Structures are given as C-alpha cells and as structure tokens.
Amino acid sequence: MRTLVARLDGDGDVLLAGPAVRAAAAAGEVVLLCGPSGAQAGELLPGVTRVLRWECPWIAWPAPPTRPAEVEAVVRMIRDARVDVALLLTSFHQSPLPLALLTRLAGVPRVVARSVDYPGSLLDVRLRDDPDVPEAERALEVARAAGFELPPGDDGRLAVRTPPEPDLTGPYVVVHPGATAPARTWSPDRCAAAVVALARAGHRVVVTGGPGETDLTARVAGTAGLDLGGRTTFAELAGVLAHADAVVVGNTGPAHLAAAVGTPVVSLFAPVVPARRWAPHGRHVLLGDQHAPCRDSRARDCPVPGHPCLDRVTPAEVVAAVDRLVGVRA
Numbered sequence: 001m002r003t004l005v006a007r008l009d010g011d012g013d014v015l016l017a018g019p020a021v022r023a024a025a026a027a028g029e030v031v032l033l034c035g036p037s038g039a040q041a042g043e044l045l046p047g048v049t050r051v052l053r054w055e056c057p058w059i060a061w062p063a064p065p066t067r068p069a070e071v072e073a074v075v076r077m078i079r080d081a082r083v084d085v086a087l088l089l090t091s092f093h094q095s096p097l098p099l100a101l102l103t104r105l106a107g108v109p110r111v112v113a114r115s116v117d118y119p120g121s122l123l124d125v126r127l128r129d130d131p132d133v134p135e136a137e138r139a140l141e142v143a144r145a146a147g148f149e150l151p152p153g154d155d156g157r158l159a160v161r162t163p164p165e166p167d168l169t170g171p172y173v174v175v176h177p178g179a180t181a182p183a184r185t186w187s188p189d190r191c192a193a194a195v196v197a198l199a200r201a202g203h204r205v206v207v208t209g210g211p212g213e214t215d216l217t218a219r220v221a222g223t224a225g226l227d228l229g230g231r232t233t234f235a236e237l238a239g240v241l242a243h244a245d246a247v248v249v250g251n252t253g254p255a256h257l258a259a260a261v262g263t264p265v266v267s268l269f270a271p272v273v274p275a276r277r278w279a280p281h282g283r284h285v286l287l288g289d290q291h292a293p294c295r296d297s298r299a300r301d302c303p304v305p306g307h308p309c310l311d312r313v314t315p316a317e318v319v320a321a322v323d324r325l326v327g328v329r330a
Helices: 011-016 018-025 036-042 068-081 097-105 135-145 188-200 211-221 234-242 253-260 315-326
Strands: 002-007 029-034 050-053 085-088 111-114 125-127 173-176 205-207 246-250 265-268 284-287
Touching: 002 011, 002 018, 002 068, 002 097, 011 018, 011 036, 011 135, 011 253, 018 029, 018 135, 029 036, 036 050, 036 234, 050 068, 068 097, 085 097, 085 135, 097 111, 111 135, 125 135, 173 188, 173 253, 188 205, 188 211, 188 315, 205 211, 234 253, 246 253, 246 315, 253 265, 265 315, 284 315
Parallel strands: 002 029, 002 085, 029 050, 085 111, 111 125, 173 205, 173 246, 246 265, 265 284
Antiparallel strands: none
C-alpha cells in the first residue's frame, strides 16, 4: 500500500498532519505532497518515505500564478508516485476539490477528504462534518475514514524524527519572536522586554528565528539573550527546542515543532484563528485576549489599532507562565 498524504501549507500545518501520516504509514509507504514552506517539516515526520513539493496557487500566500504547464507537471508527479490512495488534508477554510480533480487526472484510484461542498465523482470517501476539534485530530479523522489507524502504542501526539543535539549547555528558555503573519506576533519591544524579564528571573534565554529574521532576533535578544537567528536549520531548531525548558512563541510553525519534541509552550496566541483548533498540540499556557475584535478574522495584518489581543500581555505574565511550566529557578 502506498498513500499520498497532501498538506499544501507551511511547516506548522505539515507537523499537525503527523498523526495522520503515521496512521497511513502503519499500512505501507507514505508520499507527502506539501508546499515548499512545509517541506522541511515534512522531512522530519516519522513515516514519510518521500516528499513532493508544489507551490499551490489556491493555498500559498502570496499566491503564485496558475500556469497550465505547472499543473500538468503536478499531475505527472502524482501519477509517477503510483499511489493507491490519496488523503487530502485541508483547514476548515480550504476546499480539497481542486486537488481532488488533479489526483483523479493522475489516475489515483481512491481519494479521501473532508468537504462541505458536493464533490461529485472527485471523492470516494467524503467527510461532511467540520468538527470543532484540534487540527491534528481533524486530519487523523480523514486517515481513519480511509481505513487507517495509528499503530499500537501511538498516542496520536505530534512527533518528529530525533533531532540533532544542540551546541548549548545548561538549561535555557527559548523565545521565538517571528511568524509569517504579522497579526500573530507580539511586538518586538514586548519580546525584548520579556527576554530581559526572563533573564532577571534567573532563566538563560535563547532567541531563535529564520534566515530572514536576523534583524528581529538581534533586536529581541539584545544583551540579555543569546541570538541564534538564522543560525539553525529547521532540524537543528528542533534540537534547540527539544532541550529547552519552555518555548515562548506565537501561533507559528515552531510552536507546533516545540509540541512535537515534547517541550511546553507559552503560546502568545492572537485569536484571528480559533485557539481550540490551532493552539499547540501539547502542554501549553495560552496568553492573549481570545475575545478581541480581531477574533476569527483570519487577518494576516492586525486590523485593530494597537494590536490589543497580544500587546496587552506583559513581560511579567510571560515570566509567570514560564514558571508555571518549568518552576522558578533558585
């Protein structure tokens, strides 16, 4: 049995597909189809045999142009994978039907997805409901609808392959200030103040970020934190997070990566999407006004002056949340 699991979003979304991937992998090989921004997470998922990449024009942001030649190339890529079944995993605001059409054109004999729209002959198994449950569980339900189950002993939590050991000694707390959507970030000044407050409370602070976030991480780390911005691969970041006492982070991929390596999260969560679906799938403390005017707006940029949902959170609240998770250091 060879299964195509498709999740065409970024790293965090791909990590949340992990339990569904493992259920399919219990029955055979898994080919993962994801966006370029999710491929590095896909490479870390247990059970994935091969990763295929495609920047999907109805999922990626900013959206690339829709070119017939590229669509034809994706159909060939799926056909060449020779899969027996496709699991099309989507968020509640996405339709699986465009990709279902491409998998049909590629000759995939069985296609399973959740769709509120009439699928015609595009789906063999259609989940009609949209349960208000964590995203990882929604994805796992699609795998179960296809007849896959987690193997004995698998508790359904997020997981990644064993990451490399970081070149860090002693206990530390990670602060990850960036996110792809500005509406989901705490302001840099607040993050920098939290680094100082954590250091004064006795925590060693490591600041992480991607290659395009080095100015941000340098500003946030200041003189009180260790700046690792742009200095780790995604796999190396997993290692840094795995050995941290806690991670302070917004609703972005590294929050789910921290959950996947078993590290508790202080989640600075903007309610532009519902926390009940997207909060870290593991031990966490949720901070931020979940009833702010931006609630459920799916905004990428904050629509409310002053960014009150997050910027009313104080550094002292972050220190208290970290101490709730890991205890106060002597």
